[in-house]
Amino acid sequence: MSTTSRPGEGSRVGVVGAGVMGIGVAEECARAGYAVTLVDVDRERLAAAGDALRRAALVDRLRDPKGEHDNWPARIDFGTDDTRLTGVSLVLENVTEDPGTKTAVHRRLDELCPGVPVVVNTSVIPITWLAGHTEDPSRFVGVHFMNPVPAKPLVEVIRGELTSDEHADAVLDFLRSIGKDWVPVADSPGFVSNAIFMTVINSAAELVETGVADVEGVDRVFRECFGHPMGPLESADLIGVDTVVRSLHMLQKFVDVGRYEPSVGLTRLVDEGRVGRRVGEGFYQYASGRAGARS
Template identity: 45%
Template sequence: MTLVGVVGAGVMGTGVAQNLATSEHEAVLIDVDPGKLADARDRIELECRMSRMLGGPEIDAAAVLGRITFGTELELLAEAEVVIENITENWDLKSRLYPKLDEACKADTVFVVNTSAIPITKVAALTRRPDKVMGVHFMNPVPMKPSCEFIPGYHTSESTKDIVRELLLSMGKKPIPVNDASGFVSNRVLMLTVNEAAFLVHEGVADAETVDEVFRGCFGHPMGPLETADLIGVDTILYSVEVLYDEFNDSKYRPCPLLKQMTAAGLHGRKSGKGFYNYSG
């Protein structure tokens, strides 16, 4: 059993905390917004109770929640052996957070960056422990996905890799090693696909339902790219594409204006009730 800090109580952070707690680890879930923490608690309880109905194992929701501490202060991470950061894919926010984590945590605490696009070496440079910073790109929904990208930075030590690998295996995850480059493997490909699919809607070539039907019907994909965007979060898609554009300075990563408009309008997908599809019903 490991004491693991989880920073960020959005969809990803909540899933990570749930996965840790169902794997017998103690988790401390931190977010600056008490409302997000309350939502995270409710979501974890609901998903635990629904597990058996959806073909999964029977999960004791009370026991899982009993292994999670919810709070707003980074000081609660003082004794954590590993901290998994899951905040928005926004460099300004991350660059302000990591020096604070450095102060709040023990010198030997390992930092795991749960990011889909930001280079791990760039994050590690914000800390006084670059050898103890490791990237892991968890997939959504975290408790249901059996694999993740496993990304060491330039300075990441072998002992740090071993610690994070063992933690992931205990969570039922297969770590797939990839090298440190913006977007890694999955999002270097996926974000281009989703962004181009959004351009098709933006330009009137096809509506969202038609775009997704082509991918499901012609290629056998279980979800189309715009359904996937709604699941991940339209705002998260936009931020990831912007990171790729900034890192590579390549016009092929130019963000679709429709993604910008939807993000500004609060149409973030499933988590907001509406994105390319309406989930209010």
């Protein structure tokens, strides 16, 4: 008989990391009826997360002012004290894509949440590698949520070599409960999406750098020829150019091949602090909600 606790609507889940992905994950959980404990070491980031979640709820009301609206943000508890995670039925980790940072967080979760299924929201780092640095690798399941989380119904699900059936099943039950479908993916660096798409962004930036096409031209080809909703450079600004470069470095760490060497165009933007939408400038400039390619 399985002893693994399976989360269900009304139970409490923990979300670690209040960045863009953590905010989206917390929103999906709260909308599905879960009580959510959202933890981050940065108080300003937590405050910004609270503002973003309240804005999302306000958008609901503005879109349908006469409808009945669930006050789902009230189900989210914020704090810097990670002991708040004690007693959750499942924990979702969304911290920076850095092996050292993630390893430290998961060792702490060993202490706070023993026996609880752990969802690792990673876009690059192999689950088996990360789980191997913890006390109980059987409870680790990779779930690569896409950005923005509430708008993307599909995720990649990755089992590590030692992931148990019972923990994998608990995570799949959870994904069903928040309305996500999934594609099972082998535990390979970058999985499917980022093993391919990081190289696309990198190549697109290189084409701009060498004058083959300008930023808007590259993105138009992907939108109007391939039917993509966004071009690769628009996507880089949404993801964060610094996150793209960090992901490429992580891919280099685990798969040492030349195609993952960040292009000059990407590294220059990071060095100049122009990392995308969240700072108002990346491949495009953002002002008053409108975007235009940099001159």
